[in-house]
Each structure stands twice: as structure tokens, then as C-alpha cells.
Amino acid sequence: MKKEYKFPENFFWGTATSAVQSEGRVSGDQKGMDIWDYSSKEYNHRFYHGITTEQVSGFYRDYREDIKKASDISLNSFRTSISWARLIPNGVGEINPEAITFYKNVFTELRExxxxxxxxxxxxxxxxxxxxxxxxxxxxxxxxxxxxxETCFDLFGDLVDYWFTFNEPMIPAEAGYLHDRHYPYVVDFKRAAQVLHNIVVSHCEAVRVFRKKKRNNQIGIIMDVLPVYPRSSHPADMEAARMADLFYTRSLNEVILKGEYPVELIEILTEYNQLPPQVSKEELALIKATKIDLLGINYYQPRRVKAKECLVNPNGVFMPENFFDPYIMPGRRMNTSRGIEIYPKGIYDIAINIKKLYGDIPWFVSENGIGIQDEEAFIRDGIVQDDYRIEFLTEHLQWLHKAMKEGVNCKGYHMWTFVDCWSWINTFKNRYGFYRLNLETGEKTLKKSGIWFKEVIENNGFEV
Structure with missing residues (x-):
């Protein structure tokens, strides 16, 4: 017997993308260079098949047709980003009029x-x-x-329903200044900590500017969460999980949602001389005073850890991983294309923690999805038969539904992504979209999962 999963009225059903990953560049667009334009050329060997930001999914050119495709599958919401370097090519100073026209057209088209x-x-x-x-x-x-x-609020404030200051603010610090994945490829914990702190202060400054304008729309932030699970209930494994959660979740969640850095984190960083050197009382007061309206949560995978098995190199780089080891759980279910675990219950655990730890703040799933390599192998009758994506989304939505039945304050679900997009160093290795992008022709064709999602939206739920 099938079970029905119904979601609340006015639930946000949508997709998410970003400017860098979807817009591309065209002659005469006056866009300034960002770190991805630079690194995908200057460090081209780091990018899968050497694909640069000039070869993305063409949203800058195709936005009207793409937005129609979004409407065709009944999406009621759509997240994208503004490219800072497109709007203000040097980051400060002169504004690019071509960008103003483009973003106004995009936001107007979405609303229409x-x-x-x-x-x-x-x-x-x-x-x-x-x-x-x-x-x-x-x-x-x-x-x-x-x-x-402030420029964005002034230019586009009447066209935007929900603003977000940052997507995954941990990533620029962790991937760019600690783990050597993103430009500028620095490996230095103290510098990473300073970057993260300055991002938090930037978030707070943007919220403060937004509040002064007394607009009717809302502002928030989008954070990625990897719920942490210990190998066992042994105290050493439990402590490893606590430390992983402290460094990678609480360090950001608590400063954004509670207004303070965790005391334990400050104590550890003080002990190891890793506190960011430039933190003022005024900044801490601003952080304390800053509140958001809506929280976005990106969820893809869990983090499983165990107690350290070897002593840390005393001359090595200070890392969060000095306090725990990753744990490869036997029998875990894997997305072998990405090398990450599939664990739908994680979305339930995150939801319950938000309710329990952060005052039941309004939130939504801002990203969730599965990237698969060589999707052309699943094409039948001209359509990608991505039953694996339908299964992935169904299971995550079932766990989200359970959490909502238990009272969590979730407002919507956005899948990553709308059209297959360029994905940082993996470029187009793994495909995530409801629409398939043909890299040779630029054609965008609906996958089976997009047909399924349209039915979910129109029924405001599904049966399994």
C-alpha cells in the first residue's frame, strides 16, 4: 500500500545555481575577472578536462529560454547569485551597466x-x-x-524576494586557505580563520545595511552542513565526533545563529596559537547583534569520524583533522561518481538539530542533489533515464517530511541544480541538473527526474 507525502501550502519547490557556474561570458559583457576565471586558466591542470569558466551553461545568453524551462516544470522559486565581478568589475568603483540590465531582466523574467x-x-x-x-x-x-x-539592494531590491549574503561561507576559508582545493591555494589555519571571521563580519555588515533600508523582503545566509557521526559510542570516538562538529559546524552555525563563537573553540585555538589576529570588540558586538530572517541549508553527505590512530606531526600544519580521523563505515551506500556517501537520514538529523539548537528559525533546504558521471550512458529515447536521481530525491524528501511532521520549521526544498552546470574543479565531470546540457551543441533537454519533479510540485507531494 502506497503512502502519501504531502507538504504545506506555499512550500518552496525550486532549484539553485550560481553566476559563475551558469552564466558564462560573452563578447562585450564588460564582466571583470574573478578568481575562477583566473584559476581555471592559470591553473588549468587542476580542472577536469581543462574546462574553464568560459565554457559553462550559457545562462547569460539563454536566460529567457532557461526561465521558461523552469516554468515548464512548475518551479515556484529559483535561486541564483549575482556575480560581484560582473556588476562591479574591479570589486570597487565603476558599475557595469550591462550587468544592471542583465540582472534586472533575469529577476523580472522570473517574477513574470x-x-x-x-x-x-x-x-x-x-x-x-x-x-x-x-x-x-x-x-x-x-x-x-x-x-x-548595498548597491545590489538599491538596484534590485524591488525585484528580489529573498536575499542571501553568502553561500557556504566556510568553503572560501576551508578550501581556499586550508585544504588546497580552491584559489589562492593557501595552506595555513590561522589565515583561514581570519578569512572566515572577515566573511562573518561582512555578512553582518550587509545585514545591517539591509535593515537600515527597511525593505519588506527578507535576508539570510546559506550554510552547508555535514552532520557528524562517530564510529562507536566509545568515549574516544565520541570526542572525535564532538571535535569535528566543533570545527566544521558549530564554529560557523553558532557565530551566525547565536551571535558568539563557541568558548571551546576559542580555548583550543588559543592553546595552539591559531586565533585570527584581527578581531575587534566592535566586530564581536556587531556579530552579537545580527539576526537573519531565513536560513538556507545545503546537504549532500554525512561526516563519519573515529578517534585518531596516529600521533600528529608536531611540525605539521595545524588542522581540524588533528583531532579526529575519517571513518569509512563498512557497507555505506556510495555515489561512486563523486566518492561520497548517500545518507538520506542526515537531512532529518539536521532538521531536528536546527529546531533543538537554534530556536526553530525558519529555514529551507537550499541545496540537495546527486552528481553522476557519464550520464549519457543512461539516455534512452533521447531522455536521460535518471531513476537514481528520483530515488535520491524521494528518500531525502521522505526524511524531510518526517521532520516536518515533528514540527521543524522548514519552508521549502531546492535541488541542485536546474541545468547541468560547471562545477568548480570537477567542471562537467558530474551532472546534477533536471535538464541535460549537451556540451557540443548547447542544447538543454529535460531528464526523467525533471518530469517527476514537475508532478511532485503540481501535487505538492508524492506517493511511494
Whole structure:
């Protein structure tokens, strides 16, 4: 017997993408260079098949047709980002009129098609001119970001329903300044900590500017969460999980949602001389006073850990991983294309924690999805038969539904992504979209999962 899963009226059903990953560049667009334009060329060997930002999914050219495709599958909301370097090519100073026209047209088109407009201000894409001056290591960038945010509020405020200051603010610090995945490829915990702190202050400055304008729309932030699970109930494994959660979840969630850094984190960083050197009382007071309206949560995988098995190299780089080891759980279910675990219950655990720990703040799933390599192998009769994606989304939505039945304050679900997009160093290795992008022709064709999602939206739920 089938079970029905119904969601609340006015639930946000949508997709998410970003400017860097979808827009591309065309001759005469006057866009400035960002760190991805630069690194995908200058460090081309790091990018799968050497595909640069000039070869993305063409949203800058095709936005009207793409938005119609979004409407065709009944999406009621759509998240994208503004490219800082497109709007203000040098990060500060002159504004690009071509960008103003483009974004106004995009947001207007979305609204005319009946989609709520969710706009993120920063999705990993520092203007290269500012990065040369230190990026978010440099306190001057906080002021530059605040002015950029205010410019966006003034230009597009009447067209945007929900603003978000940052997508996954941990990533620019962790991937760019600690784990050597994103430009500028620095490996230094103290510098990473300074970058993260300055991003938090930038977020708060943008919210403060937004509040002064007394607009009717809302503002929030989007954070990625990997719920942490210990190998066992042994105290050493439990402590490893606590430390992983402290460094990678609480370090950001608590400062954003509670207004303070965890005391334990400050104590550890003090002990190991890893506190960011530039933190003022005024900044901490601003953090304490800043509140958001809506929280976005990105969820893809869990983090499983165990107690350390070897002593830490005393001359090595200070890392969160000094306090735990990753745990490869026997029998775990894997997405072998990405090398990450599939664990739908994680979305339930995150939801319950938000309710329990963070005052039942309104939130939504801002990203969730599955990237698969060589999807052309699943094409039948011209359509990608991505039953694996339907299964993935169904299971996650079932667990989300359970959490909502238990009273969590979730407002919507956005899948990553709308059209197959360029995905950082993996470029187009793994495909995530409801629409397949043909890299040779630029054609965008609906997958089986897109047909399924349209039915889910129109029924405001599904049966299994």
C-alpha cells in the first residue's frame, strides 16, 4: 500500500545555481575577472578536462529560454547569485551597466513567470582585483563587500524576494586557505580563520545595511552542513565526533545563529596559537547583534569520524583533522561518481538539530542533489533515464517530511541544480541538473527526474 507525502501550502519547490557556474561570458559583457576565471586558466591542470569558466551553461545568453524551462516544470522559486565581478568589475568603483540590465531582466523574467526570486550575493567568486589585495584576508574587503551588497539592494531590491549574503561561507576559508582545493591555494589555519571571521563580519555588515533600508523582503545566509557521526559510542570516538562538529559546524552555525563563537573553540585555538589576529570588540558586538530572517541549508553527505590512530606531526600544519580521523563505515551506500556517501537520514538529523539548537528559525533546504558521471550512458529515447536521481530525491524528501511532521520549521526544498552546470574543479565531470546540457551543441533537454519533479510540485507531494 502506497503512502502519501504531502507538504504545506506555499512550500518552496525550486532549484539553485550560481553566476559563475551558469552564466558564462560573452563578447562585450564588460564582466571583470574573478578568481575562477583566473584559476581555471592559470591553473588549468587542476580542472577536469581543462574546462574553464568560459565554457559553462550559457545562462547569460539563454536566460529567457532557461526561465521558461523552469516554468515548464512548475518551479515556484529559483535561486541564483549575482556575480560581484560582473556588476562591479574591479570589486570597487565603476558599475557595469550591462550587468544592471542583465540582472534586472533575469529577476523580472522570473517574477513574470511566477517564480519567487532567491538571490545570493557571494558564491565563492571574489573579483580578481580584490584578491590581488588579499581578498577576505584584507579588512578593506569587508567595506568593499558591504558597498557591493548595498548597491545590489538599491538596484534590485524591488525585484528580489529573498536575499542571501553568502553561500557556504566556510568553503572560501576551508578550501581556499586550508585544504588546497580552491584559489589562492593557501595552506595555513590561522589565515583561514581570519578569512572566515572577515566573511562573518561582512555578512553582518550587509545585514545591517539591509535593515537600515527597511525593505519588506527578507535576508539570510546559506550554510552547508555535514552532520557528524562517530564510529562507536566509545568515549574516544565520541570526542572525535564532538571535535569535528566543533570545527566544521558549530564554529560557523553558532557565530551566525547565536551571535558568539563557541568558548571551546576559542580555548583550543588559543592553546595552539591559531586565533585570527584581527578581531575587534566592535566586530564581536556587531556579530552579537545580527539576526537573519531565513536560513538556507545545503546537504549532500554525512561526516563519519573515529578517534585518531596516529600521533600528529608536531611540525605539521595545524588542522581540524588533528583531532579526529575519517571513518569509512563498512557497507555505506556510495555515489561512486563523486566518492561520497548517500545518507538520506542526515537531512532529518539536521532538521531536528536546527529546531533543538537554534530556536526553530525558519529555514529551507537550499541545496540537495546527486552528481553522476557519464550520464549519457543512461539516455534512452533521447531522455536521460535518471531513476537514481528520483530515488535520491524521494528518500531525502521522505526524511524531510518526517521532520516536518515533528514540527521543524522548514519552508521549502531546492535541488541542485536546474541545468547541468560547471562545477568548480570537477567542471562537467558530474551532472546534477533536471535538464541535460549537451556540451557540443548547447542544447538543454529535460531528464526523467525533471518530469517527476514537475508532478511532485503540481501535487505538492508524492506517493511511494
Amino acid at each position: 513567470k511566477g517564480l519567487s526570486v532567491f538571490v545570493n550575493l557571494y558564491h565563492f567568486d571574489m573579483p580578481m582585483a580584490l584578491q590581488k589585495e588579499g581578498g577576505f584576508e584584507n579588512k578593506n574587503t569587508i567595506e568593499a563587500y558591504k558597498n557591493y551588497a
